[in-house]
Amino acid sequence: MEHHFSISPRILLHLGEDLIKNESIALFELIKNSYDACAKKCEIDFHFEDLKLTRITIKDDGFGMTKEIIENVWLIVGTDNKKKILEPNSCGRIPLGEKGIGRLGIHKLGNKITLYSKSIGNSEVEVNIDWDTLYKAQKIDDFKIDLSENETAKEFTNSTGTKIVIENLKTTWDRRQLREVYRNINSLNSPFTETNDTFRVITTSNNNVFEGLPNFEDIKKDALYFGHCKMEGKEITEFNYKFKPWKSLEKVEQGRKITLNDLLEEDRILKKYPQKNEFEEIDLNKSKIGSIEFDIIIFDMDAQILNFANSEKTSLREYLKMNGGIRVYRDGIRVYNYGERDNDWLGIDLKRVQRVGGNVSNNIIIGSVKLERANSFGLTEKTNREGFIENESYDDFQEAINYVLSLFVRERNNDKSFLTALYKKHRSVEPVLSDLNDLVSIVEKKVEDKDVKEEIVTYLHRINDQYKEVKEVLIKSANAGLNLSVVIHEIDKLINQLTGCIERNEKEKAIKISQMLEKIIRGYSAMIKKSDIKLNSLSKIVSIALDNYEFRFSDHSINIITNWKENKLQAYLAEAESISVVTNLLDNAIYWLTYARKSERYISVYITDQIEGYISIIVSDNGPGFNIPVDVAIKPFMTGKPHNIGSGLGLHVANEMMNAMNGKLLFISDENEIEFPQAVKNNKANKAIIALCFPIQKK
The missing domain is CATH 3.30.565.10 (Histidine kinase-like ATPase, C-terminal domain)
Incomplete structure (x- = not known):
């Protein structure tokens, strides 16, 4: 007698809870869907009533979905509709979603979901989901979803796109958590890239919860050391380091600049951390990583130097505490959770503890690593959306960034030593x-x-x-x-x-x-x-x-x-x-x-x-x-x-x-x-x- 598996409807709850770690990642997954839909703009609105967050709305101007796509793709968990697509879509983008489970992030946020979507030449589609009914369902087929077409559009009268309204929120959001989510949303695009006109994420609210937060452009003025490089194959093909002293540092006559031509020929070759004093070369092409761009700014938080900065010191320290580290971006969109406070993926803080002097820490740097999805298929994202699978390609990727970082830190150490000698109160040799x-x-x-x-x-x-x-x-x-x-x-x-x-x-x-x-x-x-x-x-x-x-x-x-x-x-x-x-x-x-x-x-x-x-x-x-x-x-x-x-x-x-x-x-x-x-x-x-x-x- 043959038997078959049956699935409890609660599996959907577990997928949403276990595969999507937190609210920031849940929102990020929905934003990625907007990106894949060729949207130019994705708006996220946080609506408050009586000082309490009651509704989150995500709206984009992408190409929308038809009733058939929602039935056969959006409502099917784990569909391979986007799996391993490495060819650009109609707007030249390679899809970010691969596993088809990102939409379960909605459940992480709230129990009542209303979705509106309209594609060109088709009626607007409306979907209503009440996750509370899932708890009562005995079988997956008992969990009913209301899907209909609106003859008269409610949201998209003269345009296409998708709007998701999330209510009956599962979390009681406090001010700290909201500002943390705001920070994460704003980190989706690299701060080192000029405004992305092809895809922008805009955050709004009817509350002042996001007011007064410092932005990257303001904070950047307080940095002293700047680096940019590009890596291709086995080599560094672009390298620029700048020491840019503030005008208030009057004892410093001028800054300093190092370019690719100033590096030793051997320094330009990408190398792994030496084992038994022997270096092993890294080949980004062989590892299927493609070209890498790396940008970094380094701050000097020593009190004797920081006193000359024209900034509010507490705000600067708080910003770096929340945003310090090196993040990874692929096709302009962030790969979580590199650069988060609990992810020292390059071992930066560990190296600082292991070796006295000469190293930086995550809370004095802001960095960005940029990859191209079409050429970096050796790097595969984990199902839980927390970084890449740690294979040989990832090891080479990590080693390459660490190597170039060490070159920037070496140059920074030279300038920091010079600066300290000028302004240190006791400059005695002994x-x-x-x-x-x-x-x-x-x-x-x-x-x-x-x-x-x-x-x-x-x-x-x-x-x-x-x-x-x-x-x-x-x-x-x-x-x-x-x-x-x-x-x-x-x-x-x-x-x-x-x-x-x-x-x-x-x-x-x-x-x-x-x-x-x-x-x-x-x-x-x-x-x-x-x-x-x-x-x-x-x-x-x-x-x-x-x-x-x-x-x-x-x-x-x-x-x-x-x-x-x-x-x-x-x-x-x-x-x-x-x-x-x-x-x-x-x-x-x-x-x-x-x-x-x-x-x-x-x-x-x-x-x-x-x-x-x-x-x-x-x-x-x-x-x-x-x-x-x-x-x-x-x-x-x-x-x-x-x-x-x-x-x-x-x-x-x-x-x-x-x-x-x-x-x-x-x-x-x-x-x-x-x-x-x-x-x-x-x-x-x-x-x-x-x-x-x-x-x-x-x-």
């Missing part, structure tokens, strides 16, 4: 020591009791000395930690090679690798031993540092140009710390040579007395050079590396250690300042020049 000295002066002036004064000053001097000791230990520990990560990586590689040699019975090669392993361990030991400042040979420092990285140079096909063997120059330095600093610079050079994909790679380590008063180790290479200002490069947590990878401490620690040895770290921008050996010039290994200057006289 802020803590400076504050302590200021405090001593205040105590000596303000405290009259001699005994109390002496006791407080004694404590402050003791704190000063202890701070210096703690800082010295932390700097050395940080440097050891930076080098340790590299050493562990190299040892791991060599152990794997040694294991392979032993398994293949390659005795001579196994002995050679064992010797190299011992040399690396010995070299690292030399870096972490405590050493005093005394007269030392710079050749010894360079030779140990180069030996430490012998395997890495070979592994990355890097040629070394150096004069340490024939050099006898000496200076005052601490051996372990000096080896560590040179190793730090070598690690940087290896990274940038590898990143730039140079076919021939050269690093120069040159000992010279050309800088007066010092004997110097000058490290340079034939890589891309510096991509961030040198004064920014030595600040903690600042990096020029893509995806903001690394700790951003390398050059800062190197600079601090040189200062501790009474030396200095110099960035040399003009290659002609130093007379390099001919081999360095011939191989153009005079880029990214850093001089480690050690004093000739003991200080």
Whole structure:
């Protein structure tokens, strides 16, 4: 005996409740239907009676529906009428709705529904739905819907379109919820796109509930950093970054602009976040994503800077709290729920927590990602209308946006650092020591009791000395930690090679690798031993540092140009710390040579007395050079590396250690300042020049 499924009418209630998360998405689905109907305008009206919202009306001027379409399409749940349509309709639009369940969003909003629709050359159709009767129905066929044609049109006398009136609302809407829905409706179109004349959403009300809300154009004036780019295939094809200081920032002489031509050639290639220090390229065409446009504005919410903004600070903060983040738009219409407060889809806030300094947060940015539906079919929307299915194409999409975002943030960091230096109240290189000295002066002036004064000053001097000791230990520990990560990586590689040699019975090669392993361990030991400042040979420092990285140079096909063997120059330095600093610079050079994909790679380590008063180790290479200002490069947590990878401490620690040895770290921008050996010039290994200057006289 055959049986068949029967469906409870309550399934319609569950579909509406479960597939449509909230009222904003329900309205959004109805707006999408207007878009698919080639409407130029969709009006949403919120009607109040006695300060209570009683009716929501959605009306468009699209091509409307006939009685047959309503019967055979609109009233059939899950129809494939629009499924996977990638061809433009009569107005050139590719339909947004795919699953045929968006109309169930009406039930999310209210129980009494009246629909009017008129298409060209046909009578106006009226539909009345009372969802309350659904609760009483035993079978789906018991749920009756009133469908009729109006001989005399009630709503569309000389036009086409659809009007939906929703009453007996299911939610008691408060002011906060209404303003939230208003915000979501206004986010349907990208704020970075000029007014969309082909499709506009207009929100009205007979209540003042929406008055006084700030808009994007007003808020945008308070931003300082602006970015726009376009990605196609594997590359960034357009790139514009602007730092636009307000007139009130009088100390800033002018803004700054970066274009595609200013980027390193390698920076233009889209890359995933590196795994094991290796970048993997992204191909948007292969992932069926098509071209992407990305716009962003970044605000500076630091009080010392924000005080110069000509705006109401509380309103700005509230607007960014509600609207901050990066949203996604396809064919000019928003894809929910990217950019909402509970969806950190790019991990922006997470990265800020995981890494100190150098990152932005969602509540200081407003961004827009634009896609073309016809070319982005690798990205499929989830049934519940909350973003894309998280497949390989989505992963590549996410990685591409994160990569370009990191380039904009890098440029913003440069300008923010410059701005902070101009306006920060305490611009001392040593802020803590400076504050302590200021405090001593205040105590000596303000405290009259001699005994109390002496006791407080004694404590402050003791704190000063202890701070210096703690800082010295932390700097050395940080440097050891930076080098340790590299050493562990190299040892791991060599152990794997040694294991392979032993398994293949390659005795001579196994002995050679064992010797190299011992040399690396010995070299690292030399870096972490405590050493005093005394007269030392710079050749010894360079030779140990180069030996430490012998395997890495070979592994990355890097040629070394150096004069340490024939050099006898000496200076005052601490051996372990000096080896560590040179190793730090070598690690940087290896990274940038590898990143730039140079076919021939050269690093120069040159000992010279050309800088007066010092004997110097000058490290340079034939890589891309510096991509961030040198004064920014030595600040903690600042990096020029893509995806903001690394700790951003390398050059800062190197600079601090040189200062501790009474030396200095110099960035040399003009290659002609130093007379390099001919081999360095011939191989153009005079880029990214850093001089480690050690004093000739003991200080």
